[in-house]
Amino acid sequence: METPFTSAGFKPDAAFASAAERFFELLKTFGMPGAGAAGAGRDWSSLAGPLAGQFEAWLKTSQSAGPWFTAANAAFPGLAAGFGAAQPGSFGPLPLGAGAAPQQDAQRTWDLVARLAQLQGQLAAHWSEIAGSAARRFVARVGAAAGGAPTLDNALKFYELWVNSAEESYAATVRKDDFCRLQAELANTSAALLVEQRRHAETLVHAFGLPTRNEVDALYAQLKDLRRQLAERTDAPRARRAGAKRPAARPAASRRRKRTRKPRA
Amino acid sequence: MRPFATDTEALFPELALRISTTLARLREAQSVTVGCSAKRAVWSCGKTTLYQYLPLGDATPRARARPVLICFALVNRPYVLDLQPDRSLVRRLLVAGLSVYLIDWGDPDDADRRVDLEDYIERDLGGCVRHILDSHGGGALDLLGVCQGGVLSLCYTALHGKQVANLVTLTTPVDFHTPDNLLSKWVRGLDTELLMRSGNVPGEALNALFLSLMPFRLTQHKYVRLLAGNCDQRAVDDFVRMERWIFDSPPQAAVALAQFVRWFYQENRLARGTLRIGGRRVDLGEIRQPVLNLYALGDHIVPPDASAAMERHLGSADYTGCGIDTGHIGMYVSRKAAHEIPQRIIAWLKEHS
Numbered sequence: 001m002e003t004p005f006t007s008a009g010f011k012p013d014a015a016f017a018s019a020a021e022r023f024f025e026l027l028k029t030f031g032m033p034g035a036g037a038a039g040a041g042r043d044w045s046s047l048a049g050p051l052a053g054q055f056e057a058w059l060k061t062s063q064s065a066g067p068w069f070t071a072a073n074a075a076f077p078g079l080a081a082g083f084g085a086a087q088p089g090s091f092g093p094l095p096l097g098a099g100a101a102p103q104q105d106a107q108r109t110w111d112l113v114a115r116l117a118q119l120q121g122q123l124a125a126h127w128s129e130i131a132g133s134a135a136r137r138f139v140a141r142v143g144a145a146a147g148g149a150p151t152l153d154n155a156l157k158f159y160e161l162w163v164n165s166a167e168e169s170y171a172a173t174v175r176k177d178d179f180c181r182l183q184a185e186l187a188n189t190s191a192a193l194l195v196e197q198r199r200h201a202e203t204l205v206h207a208f209g210l211p212t213r214n215e216v217d218a219l220y221a222q223l224k225d226l227r228r229q230l231a232e233r234t235d236a237p238r239a240r241r242a243g244a245k246r247p248a249a250r251p252a253a254s255r256r257r258k259r260t261r262k263p264r265a
Numbered sequence: 266m267r268p269f270a271t272d273t274e275a276l277f278p279e280l281a282l283r284i285s286t287t288l289a290r291l292r293e294a295q296s297v298t299v300g301c302s303a304k305r306a307v308w309s310c311g312k313t314t315l316y317q318y319l320p321l322g323d324a325t326p327r328a329r330a331r332p333v334l335i336c337f338a339l340v341n342r343p344y345v346l347d348l349q350p351d352r353s354l355v356r357r358l359l360v361a362g363l364s365v366y367l368i369d370w371g372d373p374d375d376a377d378r379r380v381d382l383e384d385y386i387e388r389d390l391g392g393c394v395r396h397i398l399d400s401h402g403g404g405a406l407d408l409l410g411v412c413q414g415g416v417l418s419l420c421y422t423a424l425h426g427k428q429v430a431n432l433v434t435l436t437t438p439v440d441f442h443t444p445d446n447l448l449s450k451w452v453r454g455l456d457t458e459l460l461m462r463s464g465n466v467p468g469e470a471l472n473a474l475f476l477s478l479m480p481f482r483l484t485q486h487k488y489v490r491l492l493a494g495n496c497d498q499r500a501v502d503d504f505v506r507m508e509r510w511i512f513d514s515p516p517q518a519a520v521a522l523a524q525f526v527r528w529f530y531q532e533n534r535l536a537r538g539t540l541r542i543g544g545r546r547v548d549l550g551e552i553r554q555p556v557l558n559l560y561a562l563g564d565h566i567v568p569p570d571a572s573a574a575m576e577r578h579l580g581s582a583d584y585t586g587c588g589i590d591t592g593h594i595g596m597y598v599s600r601k602a603a604h605e606i607p608q609r610i611i612a613w614l615k616e617h618s
Contacts, residue, residue, distance in 0.1 A: 010508060010509050010512040010513065012291050012294075012295075012488075012504070012505050012508045013288055013291040013292055013295070015484070015488055015508075016287060016288065016291055016488040016491060017284075017288065018488075019484070019485045019486075019488035019489050020284045020287075020488065020489065020492070022485060023485075023489045023492070024280065027276060027280070062480065062484070151276070152276055152279050152280060152283065152492065152494075153493075153494070155276055155280075156489070156490075156492065156493060159486075159489060160486075163481050163482060163485065163486045166481045167479060167481050167482055170479075170480065170481065171447075171479075174447065174451075175447060175450060180450045180451055180453065180454065181454055183451050183454075184451070184452070184453065184454025184455050185454070187455055188454075188455065188456045188459055191456065191459045191460060191462075191463040192456075192459055194463045194464075195459065195462050195463050198463075198464075216375070217378065217379070220376050220378075220379065221379060224379070
């Protein structure tokens with residue numbers, strides 16, 4: 001199912017249809033016979049289970065399960081494919097001799113994939129906590145508003161109450177230090193995996209005699225430096241003529257640092 | 266027990282009708298245009314372009330008014346400030362007879378991976394300022410920084426105070442470590458060296474990060490609200506314009522983004538006075554010109570305290586801070602903001618002209 005998190009672009013109709021579908025499911029839960037009989041006292045607890053279940057399922061399928069990691073998936077489809085294929089020796093079958101990824105590199109990639117899976121598991125525990133807490137909050141508040149006529153406006157009021165409950169529970173969890181650390185580790189691990197995969201790709205590219213990312217970066221850096229020198233040579237006389245002070249008067253030490261900086265991988 | 270006294274099935278026919286009507290309106294709205302005022306490119310450097318908005322036919326140019334340069338964030342497109350005629354800060358400034366310029370940072374590609382904050386502030390923002398001052402016969406201009414662009418504007422003003430007569434900031438953070446800053450908490454543990462090495466960050470990734478701050482409201486609730494009875498085609502058109510802007514995020518140059526995360530979010534250098542750009546210390550105490558700081562009281566990206574902290578750090582004796590009762594995006598496009606914010610800015614600039 002596509003969610004606004006997974007959609008890379010601007011698709012308001014698809015996003016609306018998806019949200020409306022979940023709203024519809026929620027309404028069905030509100031009205032389901034198993035949720036208890038009207039007037040049977042103030043026990044709303046039977047709603048909590050189905051609500052929490054639906055909610056947790058949405059959390060797990062939506063890309064809110066880790067914005068950096070999953071967005072990277074969306075932006076680099078190859079990365080997602082890589083998770084499935086990135087096992088020790090995944091580059092092995094390519095007949096590239098010395099260009100093939102060394103075994104230890106493939107092992108490093110596999111370790112990162114395994115670590116990501118582990119972190120995703122930890123994240124899932126947080127989604128369970130949020131879903132359960134949101135359902136409990138909603139159930140605790142719904143009593144006063146319940147029992148009205150089944151109009152769409154009333155349904156939207158319940159929905160508003162549900163969203164408030166969900167956001168409050170979400171906020172309470174995602175502000176905790178352990179969640180923040182987990183988010184950062186997910187992002188760092190997925191970035192490390194991306195860097196690792198690019199390194200493998202560079203090895204292959206090099207074996208084909210094509211320019212590598214590092215080489216292209218070095219050329220860009222050189223070009224940038226030449227442009228800067230040219231600008232300095234053409235701007236300085238003009239500024240002198242205009243009698244204006246150069247606003248971007250960087251210290252010479254800084255300019256030297258810029259020129260000698262080596263591009264990183 | 267269930268919330269409704271009778272089965273919700275009674276609702277289904279009406280709900281189905283509203284869903285299909287809304288879907289049809291959304292599809293109809295796909296062709297809406299964004300950006301309504303005429304402009305021309307007057308200067309460029311790298312991917313950055315400086316635009317000058319053409320004066321409106323019925324506006325009387327203010328002879329002695331200084332040019333206004335709008336510096337928007339790197340992480341979003343600036344056309345949100347000129348989204349549609351009735352919600353355009355740019356248009357209101359033009360109607361007031363001001364000469365308006367706007368920086369579009371463009372889309373960094375792999376050739377720009379190493380573009381850093383010094384490039385953006387000194388080369389690009391500085392280049393725009395110098396071009397405008399050359400065109401207007403020197404002196405100083407009024408700088409209007411928005412969100413992250415406000416941070417860049419603060420840095421520039423602190424470093425080149427003589428070129429800026431008045432500074433206006435909108436939803437601009439200064440203290441990145443206020444307790445309510447969720448974004449700051451999340452990125453505190455990021456490995457910025459790794460971020461730098463992993464290349465430019467796609468716009469979708471940042472967008473997903475922003476949506477994750479309030480996922481139910483921002484990815485579910487706002488769509489379901491379209492089912493309310495008062496949502497006509499015009500309201501849906503407005504909604505779609507905003508959606509288009511939200512999902513139209515440019516990629517971020519790897520080095521500049523990593524520096525922004527590390528220097529501002531992780532190390533809070535702007536508030537601590539330890540930020541250096543191009544070898545020079547950025548001291549907000551050096552900002553002595555009048556400053557108008559507008560921030561949103563319900564901002565989930567730049568909490569009001571993060572922005573209101575500006576007052577404590579500036580050297581200016583003429584600081585006006587004002588919290589507006591809306592959210593982050595509401596500051597640019599809500600009906601209330603569309604009226605109140607331009608009015609405040611124009612009145613303040615007139616007072617300080």
